Amino acid sequence: MNIGEAARASGISAKMIRHYEAIGLIAAGRGANHYRVYSQADVAELRFIRHARDLGFPLQDVKRLLDLWRNRARASAEVKRLALDHVAALEAKAKSLSAMAESLRHLADHCHGDARPECPILEELAGAFSSQVASLGDSENATKQAFSSQAVPLGGSENATKKQER
Amino acid sequence: MNIGEAARASGISAKMIRHYEAIGLIAAGRGANHYRVYSQADVAELRFIRHARDLGFPLQDVKRLLDLWRNRARASAEVKRLALDHVAALEAKAKSLSAMAESLRHLADHCHGDARPECPILEELAGAFSSQVASLGDSENATKQAFSSQAVPLGGSENATKKQER
């Protein structure tokens, strides 16, 4: 099948399929017309990728998972380690976001939200508080390792609805 | 003061200060040597920006907050609306991440994690499950509006420790 059909079958856009090929995640055969050709096995790989992305794995991890999946002699320990590291990163990020939300909600709770200019939210942003929120993310300990600011890609599967939002 | 000192005083890198100027967030005077010059008021703005970023506001929102802060005739209602919209986005994203983490942890719990190749994590990625996680993010409803896949910037304040992680 051609790329369009593979895209429909896998839930990954043609654009992204080409991109995944460009970065070496997958390979595709070519037909006489130099169109990309995909087999059912290729579609299965694409679906694997999509599932991994839905769970928030960055493409680098997806590549490793894909290599493990292809390798019949793999050790499940390695997969599990990748997964648990990712779980830790997800949870750390979720916690960090929740902390931000909570801080901000506290501030908003004290804001009248009317036509007057007085606003504790702005006052807090301008002033005193130094790093209550910031420190929360680090308050655990080992979470920092798996946590380069974009370790967790996010936006896993909201893509399907993106066009409608704009 | 020069940009380096302003950076130290505000906690924003000189690189970023220049960038914020380039995108019109802030303005800076110039000295005779065409070096940027910062006043205490400028540093206060930079700190404001940093606090807003620590709370996860995207720069676009920071710009609006900054404009509101500068405007003595603002209505606090507008600030509050911005804040609460952002809280909603943060919470939605946090929930989505937690859902991913939970799904993945379930999978990992069933994985032996030893030298054998059998691995339910890979099996699940390869196969059956279609979109349990994906649907969770949308299960609310109005959260989608404030939620273009990168509505929530993340990585608010982990920057200070980034060099050490590498």
Place this chain on the structure above:
DNA sequence: CTTGACCTTCCCATTATGGGAGGCGCCACA
């Protein structure tokens, strides 16, 4: 043979941040 749907490659935009090169200013010390 034309039309339209599909494919190709290449370039650009997004978000926020950092790295680095090449060049100039400035201060202190010899």
Place this chain on the structure above:
DNA sequence: TGTGGCGCCTCCCATAATGGGAAGGTCAAG
């Protein structure tokens, strides 16, 4: 007065994942 080192300047590039769009080739149906 010369010079070294540090700070600053402006550009360009890279990151992660995705989309948009242009310019052009291909194929099938009418």
